[in-house]
Amino acid sequence: MVDINKNQIYEATIEGFTSEGLGVCRINGRAVFVKGALPGETWRLRIVKAGKTAVYARGETCLGASPERTEPGCPLFGRCGGCGLMHMSYREELKMKLARVNDAFRRIGGLQIEASEIIPADAILRYRNKSVYNISEGNGVPVFGFYRSGSHDVVSAQGCPLQSETADAAAAAVCAWMKSHKISAYNDKSGKGAVRHVFVRSARDGSAVCCVVSAEGFGKHTAFLVSALREACPELTGIVLCINKTRGNTMLAGDFYTLWGNAELRDVLCGFDFLLSPQSFFQINPVQAEKLYDLAVGFAMPDSGGTILDLYCGAGTISLCLARRAEKVIGAEIVPEAVENARENARLNGITNAEFLLGDAAEAAKNLADRGIHPDAVVVDPPRKGLSPEVIDEICRMAPERMVYVSCNPASLARDLKRFSEFGYAPSVGIAVDMFPRTT
Structure with a gap:
């Protein structure tokens, strides 16, 4: 294998795209990552870092642009660490994001299932609340x-x-x-x-x-x-x-x-009023969140009634949506202010069949399991790191009929689904929702 060294110049065609938004090509048998390059493009590249584990290059000249390349429309593009996908069409962005999810399912989770679709955003700019x-x-x-x-x-x-x-x-x-x-x-x-x-x-x-x-x-x-x-x-x-x-x-x-x-700020989501403290978790893109929650409720509750456990419930957004159809909803959250918000939001909306517990997800699930509570469905919406093995163990100990996993990280989602499969749970449906257009 011929060595690759810093400042060497090459011409290469971009073959793939990373989850961080870097183009990927192969030079002398090694993967080279190129910021700002799109699949299918040919570039004259300068090597800027040649390490033992990774090689990075800067695009000097685009010799053949992708038809999906667009003008970013933002003077900050390429300098700030924010929206890294403004140089591609939204159609291509959706395609890339769906492929990323399914790649994680196969490569990390060893799963046969694929996300069947990705639901696009109505607005791709000024959507953050x-x-x-x-x-x-x-x-x-x-x-x-x-x-x-x-x-x-x-x-x-x-x-x-x-x-x-x-x-x-x-x-x-x-x-x-x-x-x-x-x-x-x-x-x-x-x-x-x-x-x-x-x-x-x-x-x-x-x-x-x-x-x-x-x-x-x-x-x-x-x-x-x-x-x-x-x-x-x-x-x-x-x-x-x-x-x-x-x-x-x-x-x-x-x-x-x-x-x-x-x-506290009052906002509306899914027809409910919510009071939000600065510390409260609340979906950043409310229009897409409503689409996401409609899916989650439909998967968790194909029929009305039953008991639903909502872990990582935040200010109670999903819990209140579930409470419309469930007999009983139990939400658990580790942030005290968010739990207080959730309780107040239930009172604000006249919801009497939702209970909110303060505590770690694993602890809450264990306590409920110890009490002999076996929910019909469990909904989880964890942070990017996903679920701990203890949380998964306790959920499975409760033996719910259905589980709905809302995730912002395909990698941790795939890892956790693999763990659930060891307890006999197999994913049946996967749908992606684009919550953060123009970002990776």
């Missing part, structure tokens, strides 16, 4: 944005086409206030500085809550922050300060203080 910006300083001026791919360098995200205009205006107002009042940005490396993040959640009616995350309070400058945000974003119904003194990457940690208005 939650924005989280990192705050940094560039040339001594506060900026808001996202991390550059593969680093903790913040790239300005003003005008990002996926975020709401309210979020954009709120983050800009915070940065302008910081500059005016000489408030510093937090430095990850030194652990010094103040403002870390700006978090904005918007409801369908246009109202929004802004949460400023800082390592310290602002004293006499706080009132000016509130005024700046209210002037820039009259649609705000609440402004919150989160004092996060930890050195980790957890954003919403520490103590929360309502600076003005109401810390």
Whole structure:
């Protein structure tokens, strides 16, 4: 095998695409990953990194573009670590995402089943109801944005086409206030500085809550922050300060203080009203979430009645949808504020057949199994890391007739489905829903 070295030039045709949005070609028998290249394209490439396990190249010249290539339409494309698929048609994006799911099923799970379809999004821009910006300083001026791919360098995200205009205006107002009042940005490396993040959640009616995350309070400058945000974003119904003194990457940690208005935001999903604290989990794309939840309810409950267990229930979104048809719904969630939101959301909507438990999913499932509760169906919607073996064991100990797995990570989903198969559960239907258009 001929060695590949840094700065060598090659011509190659892109044969595949990774889950991170990198084109893949083969040079001298080795897989080479190329940012921004699409399958079927021919490129003149420069090797930028040639390691023992992976080789990366930069596209110098496209010698033959794919018919699915499009203009990104975003000045940040290629610099920030956000939407990595704006250079391809939406049709090709859907095809790639469905292939990724089915590849994980085969390669990781060893499963015969394939996801039969992917449900496209109605809107592929401005669909996010939650924005989280990192705050940094560039040339001594506060900026808001996202991390550059593969680093903790913040790239300005003003005008990002996926975020709401309210979020954009709120983050800009915070940065302008910081500059005016000489408030510093937090430095990850030194652990010094103040403002870390700006978090904005918007409801369908246009109202929004802004949460400023800082390592310290602002004293006499706080009132000016509130005024700046209210002037820039009259649609705000609440402004919150989160004092996060930890050195980790957890954003919403520490103590929360309502600076003005109401810390909770009211939103509507699937015909239900929801009260959401900044810490509550809530689907980022509400239109697609309704399609997803309709599928989940239909799979969990082909007929009305019965008891349903909803693990990782968050603020109770799926639970309330299930409660329309179930005799009893039990939701479990580890975040105290989310559980309180779920209980309040049930009261708000007149739901009396839903119970919400605070605790780890494995612990909740074990306690229910110990009590002899055998739900007719179990619905899980875990974080990206998926389910622990303990959770799977306890679910199977309850022996539900049906299980519905809502996943945001095909790899962990496939791994967990393989584990479930060891207990005699076989997946019967798989459908993908594009929740985050233009992103990997």
